[in-house]
Amino acid sequence: MSYQDQPWFALLTERASSLSRKLVAGALGVSAPVISQVLNGTGKYGSGAASTDKLAEKVVHTFGRFPCPHLTEQSAAAEPVVITAEQCRGFAHRPVPTGSPRDMQHWQACNGCTHKAHTAPPQPREVKPRKKATTSTPEAP
Structure with missing residues (x-):
């Protein structure tokens, strides 16, 4: 796969070798199967049907x-x-940080930095309950 030669993929591979794929997926805010498919070059990522652009950005800005x-x-x-x-x-x-002027200056500089938005912790996704399956019973004649 062409994306496997890119630096973000090497970073993802390094992290996945030292941590479980589930932990890596959690840190990136994606599912473990997505990480496995990207690393193995299978599924939609292997066939080129799915883009790795968003995942690449998450990997770089997380790790x-x-x-x-x-x-x-x-x-x-x-x-x-x-x-x-x-x-x-x-x-x-x-x-x-209200206790140190030096820390306050650093915090203020971070608020104007371009990296702040990219390094934000992943937001938990809203859990939506599944709809109950409706079972239809055949009507008696």
């Missing part, structure tokens, strides 16, 4: 690494400071 503009600005290093998506999520999606 990837990002240059942090605020930490890069604060450091004296010439190289950008790169953090994991989990670290980014921890900085950007925490409650307002």
Whole structure:
């Protein structure tokens, strides 16, 4: 499959080898069969009938690494400071830090950062109860 040569697929494969596919699927907000089909190149993903674009974006923004503009600005290093998506999520999606001016500056910088929306924790899907099956009984003559 052409998507198996892309960097996001290597990242997904790495995570799936260290964690169960169910845990990886939960972190991405998809089902475990989707992860299996993508990794194995089967089903609609294997045939090319389904696109991997949304999954690729979720993988990168859940397990990837990002240059942090605020930490890069604060450091004296010439190289950008790169953090994991989990670290980014921890900085950007925490409650307002009122105890430290430095933490407050970082939190404010995160609110204007382009990575914040992509590193948001997955939202639980609404559970909709199934409709009860209606069984029709044959009428007596």
